[in-house]
Amino acid sequence: MDVIESLPLFPLSDVVLLPEVSVPLYIFEPRYRQMTREALDGERRIGMVTVRPDSLDQMAGDPPIFAIGCLGRIAHASERPDGTFQILLLGERRFRILAEHPRGGERLYRTARVELLRDPEVTTSNAADALDRSRAALLELLGQLVDRTPGGDRERIVAGFEDLEPARLVNALTRSIGFLPIERQQLLEADSIESRFEIMIDLLRFRLAESGLGGTGSAPLPN
Template sequence: MSDLPSHRPDRAARLTLPIFPLSTVVLFPGVDCPLHVFEPRYRQMTQAALGGDGLIGMVTVRPEHVGDMAGAPPVFPIGCLGRIVHSEELADGRINIVLHGTERFRIADEPAGPEDRLYREAVVDRLGEEQTEASEIGRLRERISGAFDRLVTAVAPERRDEIGPHLVADVDDALFVAVLVQVLNLPPVERQSLLEANGVGARLVALESILRFQLAGVGASDANGRSRVH
């Protein structure tokens, strides 16, 4: 079992790194993601990352190709760079890791590799994050928390104490998005669309739209009394 020391990865705008395509997991910047690595190709990938800079590119498989997971299914071009911050190798070779999302990237190329490399590698370009004024972030969070509270009250009032807005009251902005994504059980395509949004502010705007849609679906209204998405 090991906890890797915190370090800054190389800041080159373009880099080559292993990519980990999954159909249901979407990593977000600023969020930790535990993973259980068991396939031989991804165990090899993880060992290579642990022996290098500890970086893995998390990418989402396109939904129409989830049946091709045993091969090399097409993925969305925008993913999230993850740094291994904890690892535990089990006796049978499987590995438990925790990835910390650092930033988004766009795949530029996926060159062929040597035959003994079982996993995929890609050349990626780092993507910046658009910054939003703290006051606007605060207003968005307040509206989203209110919408989430109304949704929980409408569909699962008996669970309000368990999964109400208190879950995200004191977390940072990145975790605010990630927790609501998890609690709302958003499908991978919607999670991917949130990842592709440029910055936390844009993700909050998109998340508010998703909540309004869900409120409309259960016949509830938003803070302005609207029961339909406009």
């Protein structure tokens, strides 16, 4: 078991970090300014976790969080004269919280013992064939969604995703499409590439149905 004994936790309600995806963050609360300074002085690691939707009124304290999060590494940081930070956090690996540590001393933020998670590899030809079919279905749904987006360029946008290997494809689409935080958390928690594809396909089908009823979608754009 690959374990980090003490990882700083950064709970947010509206940001879900994924492996190989970067997010810009503005750090202003004193406890997270302390966390950022100490991370920069050490291994630059922060554990991003999502606050449970029914606990948003507890954000000022220690709200309940999902057990699955994403380890992030601070790729860039800029401290402002007022002590706040602008950072760019790059997602590296998923983790599961094993136990939170009691807060002690002068530490203002939460920490936990976590297990780093790996995605199972696709080891059989049947599984690889099924994944190829899911990939084709996903890109077709993406194209249909772009077709329903004003000004969408299906050929250009789909081409930006076609060459990505399966895990990166799902992560890139999760970043690019306007999914709700709870939907992104669903994708983060999926323990295999196959199940992530299934969830993503269901989400895109829902977006298409929503747009057909006059709802608004968010057009994905390649990097």
